Amino acid sequence: MIVYKILKKFLKFILFPFVFMDRIRWLSDWFFFKKCSSPPPHFVKQSLLLRHGINNSVWVETGTFLGQTTKFLSEHFNFVHSIEPSRKCLRVAKRNLRFSKNVALYEGTSELCFEKICSSLTGDICFWLDGHYSDGITFKGITDTPILFELDTIKKYLGNFSNTVILIDDIRSSHIDKENYPPLSFYVNWADSVGMDWIIELDSFIIKSKGLTFY
């Protein structure tokens, strides 16, 4: 474990110029060609999670995919619960997360695993709600997104948490795929109904307990 940590630090140092140049390339591509349209580059999304996440909190991620964000969150926060129904995705994620000791992976849909996790949590909790069908090896269930079920469940257990942050990803889908995704007004009404504040940044709808800062 110590050897792994030293090796990781060393590799990070060596690879830094390449990673830096790669990010500059992604950013300029996003700025000049995509005109900052959604979705932003992955590392930009990660900054959003870092800025809005509560220090020392526990995260619940729906849709592990290959475990990239799971790994990022585990490096910056106390613990990550992550749910993934696609066997193929989970196999890769398990490999990518083999050294991350503060991660629990759940094989199954949100509909199956989310409530059990929520009911076991207390303290400061952050949610990265990103479980949905997105082509390729990702899972397609009866509905493309379990977001309504997830928000219903959070509402049920909200009283057990101290402070809560909820980030809902890919909200452009509310415009692009009206058949499968709720309208943005649904999220606004949900936040109002539980007395939480909200904001939209990049491609995410962000809901926070009152008193937590946005800027």
Ligand SMILES: C[S@@+](CC[C@H](N)C(=O)[O-])C[C@H]1O[C@@H](n2cnc3c(N)ncnc32)[C@H](O)[C@@H]1O
């Ligand atoms: C956009 S990817 C997630 C990306 C990942 N959270 C990240 O930040 O790198 C969406 C994932 O949600 C998964 N998914 C699909 N339906 C789901 C459901 N009902 N419950 C949980 N996850 C689901 C898909 O298999 C896919 O891997």
